[in-house]
Amino acid sequence: MFISSAEITYQGLVRQQGAYLTLRPGLPLSQWVNCFWQLRVPDGEFIYRVVPDNCVDWIFDLSAKEQSFMVRPFVSPVEFPISGPASYFGIRFHALACQGLTGVPVGEWAGKDNSIDAKPLIEPLISGQVQEVISLTDQFSQRCELLLAALPQLLHVPRVDPRLAGFVLSTCKGLNTGADLTRLDSTDFGISARQLRRLSQLHLGLSPKNFLKVVRFQAALHLLNVKEHRSVWAGHYYDQSHFIREFKTLAGTTPVNFLNMSVLYNK
Numbered sequence: 001m002f003i004s005s006a007e008i009t010y011q012g013l014v015r016q017q018g019a020y021l022t023l024r025p026g027l028p029l030s031q032w033v034n035c036f037w038q039l040r041v042p043d044g045e046f047i048y049r050v051v052p053d054n055c056v057d058w059i060f061d062l063s064a065k066e067q068s069f070m071v072r073p074f075v076s077p078v079e080f081p082i083s084g085p086a087s088y089f090g091i092r093f094h095a096l097a098c099q100g101l102t103g104v105p106v107g108e109w110a111g112k113d114n115s116i117d118a119k120p121l122i123e124p125l126i127s128g129q130v131q132e133v134i135s136l137t138d139q140f141s142q143r144c145e146l147l148l149a150a151l152p153q154l155l156h157v158p159r160v161d162p163r164l165a166g167f168v169l170s171t172c173k174g175l176n177t178g179a180d181l182t183r184l185d186s187t188d189f190g191i192s193a194r195q196l197r198r199l200s201q202l203h204l205g206l207s208p209k210n211f212l213k214v215v216r217f218q219a220a221l222h223l224l225n226v227k228e229h230r231s232v233w234a235g236h237y238y239d240q241s242h243f244i245r246e247f248k249t250l251a252g253t254t255p256v257n258f259l260n261m262s263v264l265y266n267k
Contacts, residue, residue: 015262099158106205
């Protein structure tokens with residue numbers, strides 16, 4: 001079983017009504033997939049800002065058959081220029097789970113950019129079957145239903161080092177219990193700091209420190225949207241200034257601005 005968060009990762013608001021849809025699958029696929037999502041961009045020149053979430057997205061351009069790409073984990077906001085009208089469908093995989101699709105650790109993916117052509121990473125048979133399912137309907141909910149049936153037959157269980165799995169599991173438990181994530185010690189998982197860093201870079205695509213930063217950041221994003229939790233820095237940050245500084249690094253703007261902005265905006 002893969003370690004997953006209890007909620008869909010938060011990517012900010014798309015103010016255009018109905019332009020961004022998400023669906024969280026139920027078991028057993030929720031062990032692999034954080035969510036399905038769909039983005040429809042109106043006519044014009046736009047920027048779509050994506051923030052870190054420790055996941056891997058498999059993204060399909062719905063206007064270009066057989067064209068898809070993977071977005072690996074990152075630690076600063078990424079802006080995608082889009083000429084509308086355009087439509088995209090995405091499958092967002094949990095940390096560690098994407099190897100059940102590609103068979104290749106994230107740290108070994110070739111290319112300097114965060115987005116990578118999916119063809120060299122995914123077997124043609126699997127890629128073709130998923131593409132075919134997605135092309136059967138234009139309705140988001142129906143696409144999701146079809147993939148809920150198809151994907152479990154296409155994914156295989158990858159070998160995950162139990163020490164790395166222990167690190168990820170402890171991170172998730174720390175969020176739920178309010179434990180200080182900065183105090184996680186590699187020896188708790190029977191591994192040296194150097195070994196943990198190597199495994200994390202290879203299979204998560206990030207260092208343990210950056211992985212924890214993003215986990216903390218995503219937890220803060222969820223709490224920011226709950227009125228009674230406006231002091232979100234108190235849970236996993238030293239103080240408010242530390243929280244704002246780290247938030248700006250990961251989101252590209254302050255918490256207040258991020259709450260009020262649309263992540264899909266005109267150039």
